[in-house]
Amino acid sequence: MKDILRTIYNRLPSRLKPAAKTIFTKVRPPIIDLASGDPDYQPPPQALEKATETLKKGLHYISPDGIPELRKKISEVIEREHGTSYDPQxxxxxxxxxxxxxxxxFRVLLRGGGKAFIPSPHYPLFKDQIHEVGGKIITYPFKPNIAFNETLSYISEHLTEDVRFILINSPHNPTGRVLSKKYVETLAxxxxxxxxxxxxxEVYGKIVFEGKHYTLADIPEAxxxxxxxxxxxxxxxxxxxxxGFLYGPSKILSSIRKLHRAITFSLNPISQVAALAALEAGESYLKDILKVLRERRDVLIRGLSDIRSMEYWKPQGTYFVFPKLNLDKVSDVEFTEALLKEGVKVRPGSRFNGRNHIRISFARADVETIRKALLKIKHVMEKFSKTEQ
Ligand SMILES: Cc1ncc(COP(=O)(O)O)c(C=O)c1O
Incomplete structure (x- = not known):
């Protein structure tokens, strides 16, 4: 399509070229978004109804701790899923x-400085926020092909007095790795x-395709x-x-609550009634979402398995795949730029501290779009593979 348009454009008399350029720009196919982590599905309809009702009633200051009904519901959900109770208050x-x-x-745990272990690769905000509050990071290896026991040995070897916490992100952005029950027990x-x-x-805790989202909340001693x-x-x-929300031991929560109150003063009531309605909508909504995402994942990884010089791990959760580019002369940034020129946007792995990888998101693309994108990914990879020979 692009080549045909270019040929037509080149043959036009020069007085028509400016107008043609405007038209051709408009007919250019939209960029396929395999970059964003913001999903394309809507909240359950009940959530939208509750939000509209609340908006019509008028909005006022409310407790910054969150509406009691939402905290109570969150507590019930945690108890149902992990068998541990957390006091809503x-x-x-x-x-x-x-x-x-x-x-x-981070701000409370890193008061006065200190270090935090974070996974590599990682969601970039972890590093940015820890640095912002004056902390330092130590990255630990967390790629899906690394046994978690090795990761813990690594942490043990690099442990110093001033380490304040280990950050665990499971299900993991960007690899889609989900820690198994056995590994969580070892961690405990x-x-x-x-x-x-x-x-x-655990923001992707409900987006798990195989097995269960198992955490330290499943282990009372932890x-x-x-x-x-x-x-x-x-x-x-x-x-x-x-x-969003957080839960944990009351002693730490009390310091965190103080800071949270000081910076927020109140919260948005619309979002909270909608969140409560979403939790009440429950399992059938989630089942439908998971079905759609699983289908997208399967189409995507089937397509990737057909692309040489690209090594991938099947994500057990999230809506990301993090394949490795087996290219010596081309960086992940160059690869993503070339792919964007072909109309497909993905994120370079180096953004997640994962050089030579790309993060492909299936949060916003249906299976047909994913199939189209796969052809482009294959095309770009073949082009680069040839230059490597
Ligand atoms: C691992 C991880 N944590 C936290 C967030 C932020 O979530 P929220 O939209 O609730 O701020 C994201 C968003 O992409 C994420 O991937």
Missing amino acids: NEILVTYGASEALYVV EFIEEKRLFVVWD KSRAIFVNSFSKTYGMAGWRV
Whole structure:
């Protein structure tokens, strides 16, 4: 299509070229978005209805801790899923998305400096926020082909007095890795032995295709050593609503709550009634979302398996795949730029501290679009592979 347009354009008399350029720009096919982590699905209809009702009633200041009904519901959901109870009053806090939750947690745990272990590759905000609050990071290897025991040995070898916590992100952005029950049990023993604290980002906790999202909350003895950060953005397609939450031991929560109150003063009631309705909508909504995402994932990885010089791991959760580019002369940034010229946008792995990889998201593309994108990815890879020979 692009070549045909260029040929027509070149043959036009020069007086017609400016107008033709405007028209051709408009007919250019839209960029396929395999970059964004903001899903294309809507929250459950009940959530939208409740939000509209609340808006009509008028909006006022409310408690910055989150509406009691939402905290109570969150507590029930945690108990149902992990078998552990968290007190809605003292151990759960509603936040302005997981982003604010992470920030207040880091700020409190890294008061006076200190270090945090974070996975490599990682979601870039972890590093940015930790640096922002004056902390330092130590990255630990967390690619799906690395056994978690090796990861823990690595942490053990690099452990220093000033380490304040280990950040766990499972299901993991960008690889889609989900920690198994066995590994979570090993982690629980490890943090008990080393007297360490864990901050667990579980924003993709409901987007798990194989097995269950198992965490330290499933292990009662580990409860006092972990704080969990969660969000409605991913599970319920509510990224723009800015509502998340955290839960953990009341002592730490009380310092975090103080900071959270000081910076927010109140929260948005619309988002919270919608979040409550989303939780109440429950399993059938989630089942449908997972079915759609699983189908997209399977089409994507089937297509990737057909592309030489690209090594991938099947994600067990999230809506990301993080394939490795087996190219010596082409960087991940160059690859993503070339792909964008072909009309497909993905993220370079170096953005996640994962050089020579790309992150492909299936959050916003249906299977037909994914199939089209795969042809482009294959084309770009073949072009680069030839230049390597
Ligand atoms: C691992 C991880 N944590 C936190 C967030 C932020 O979530 P929220 O929209 O709730 O701030 C994201 C968003 O992409 C994420 O991928």
